């Protein structure tokens with residue numbers, strides 16, 4: 001397997017324990033890369049969903065073993081719990097199997113830039129309307145579409161016109177875009193006020209690398225949909241790696257199991 005070495009790797013929003021998690025791809029990414037620092041920027045586990053139906057496979061254990069092996073072999077592993085794995089916040093300040101738990105931390109790049117690292121749910125209060133958007137997932141969308149279909153059938157029978165669900169979604173989509181922009185502005189503003197050169201966070205499942213309020217805004221993305229990581233190379237260059245695109249350059253063609261899963 002290829003081995004790409006980075007100075008730092010940052011990942012978040014893995015949601016281990018749910019069927020949404022792209023665990024095989026994460027295992028592949030972690031197995032193909034090494035780094036001096038590995039930051040786990042929250043929502044690594046999903047305890048919210050664990051008590052419904054636990055989705056735990058051998059691959060999940062492999063990922064956890066691999067992370068601990070990295071820690072044993074000299075990678076500094078720092079875990080910053082998020083809101084879906086906030087149970088782990090009870091262990092902040094301690095270290096287990098070489099993994100340090102922190103509420104937030106500061107990373108200094110090789111070029112001396114100081115980056116504040118936190119999960120990002122702390123900005124939820126500042127950014128309203130988030131709960132609604134978070135629950136408006138794919139499943140809910142399907143449900144509403146079904147209801148909308150029946151609703152319009154009844155309306156037609158009663159002689160009323162068609163009510164457009166698409167317009168409703170378009171309106172909500174605009175709201176989602178505004179939410180992301182507000183989140184990014186809030187996070188960057190926070191880092192700028194505290195005198196940092198940038199901020200690294202996750203939480204909103206929207207990878208990005210921007211300059212805002214004179215600082216770097218870096219969002220690691222997620223391993224549910226985007227399969228992204230933030231990387232710092234040995235020269236201090238920061239970049240979002242989209243594993244699905246990047247893997248084609250460094251690995252043999254995608255395996256059946258992974259491909260089938262991704263196509264689903």
Ligand SMILES: [Mn+2]
Pocket residue numbers: 042043082083084119121202203204
């Ligand atoms: Mn979160």
